[in-house]
Amino acid sequence: MSLNFSQYTLAKYLDQLSTKEPVPGGGSAAGLSAALGASLLSMVANYSIGRKVNTKAVETRLAKSLKASESIRKRLLELTSLDSEAYLSIVAARKADAATQKKASRNAAAVGKEICKLCYKAMELTPFLVEKGNPYLISDVEVAVELLQAGYIGSMVMVKVNQ
Numbered sequence: 001m002s003l004n005f006s007q008y009t010l011a012k013y014l015d016q017l018s019t020k021e022p023v024p025g026g027g028s029a030a031g032l033s034a035a036l037g038a039s040l041l042s043m044v045a046n047y048s049i050g051r052k053v054n055t056k057a058v059e060t061r062l063a064k065s066l067k068a069s070e071s072i073r074k075r076l077l078e079l080t081s082l083d084s085e086a087y088l089s090i091v092a093a094r095k096a097d098a099a100t101q102k103k104a105s106r107n108a109a110a111v112g113k114e115i116c117k118l119c120y121k122a123m124e125l126t127p128f129l130v131e132k133g134n135p136y137l138i139s140d141v142e143v144a145v146e147l148l149q150a151g152y153i154g155s156m157v158m159v160k161v162n163q
Contacts, residue, residue, distance in 0.1 A: 003081040005032075022091060023084035027108075027158040031080035031115050034151025038073035038122045040144035041129060042066055048133040058132050065125050072122045076115065076151070083111045083158070090162065105162045112159035119152035 005013055005024060013032070017024050024032075045066035049059060086108035093104035122144075129141050 003084050005081045006077045023087055027083035027112055028080045030151045030154025031076050031083055033147050034115055034119050035073050035076035037144040037147030038069050038076055040140050041069040041125055044129050044133050044137045044140050047137055072118050076118055079111055079115050086111045108162040109159045112155040115155040116152050119148045122148050
């Protein structure tokens with residue numbers, strides 16, 4: 001089954017999340033939380049680029065931060081759907097042999113681990129954004145950190161369950 005939650009409106013995703021259906025679930029929601037955090041980092045970088053106080057070196061680093069946060073955001077959004085697909089594979093494998101079940105569980109855990117790695121990479125962008133970014137947006141960086149942390153912790157819970 002191929003899911004693509006990136007094509008859903010936010011309302012439609014939340015409606016689907018609240019139903020008595022197996023997907024999306026906690027892993028997908030963790031990925032979406034992390035994607036929201038990465039999006040906020042992109043916003044902060046966008047608002048910070050072009051400020052008169054920036055040196056050329058700061059501008060270059062802000063542009064790199066923006067590129068990185070956008071790459072992370074896009075992949076996290078993909079993983080929001082991939083987590084649901086992986087979970088559906090686990091459900092389908094319940095009637096299969098132990099090797100098939102184990103493979104499905106490993107694949108699901110790999111999605112969660114990738115979400116965790118991307119959360120970590122996004123968090124690495126935050127010190128520079130706090131130091132050199134637009135000072136009016138430090139609270140947005142703080143919210144991004146909280147969302148990334150929620151995505152990381154939520155994904156780790158799912159990794160533990162799926163291993």
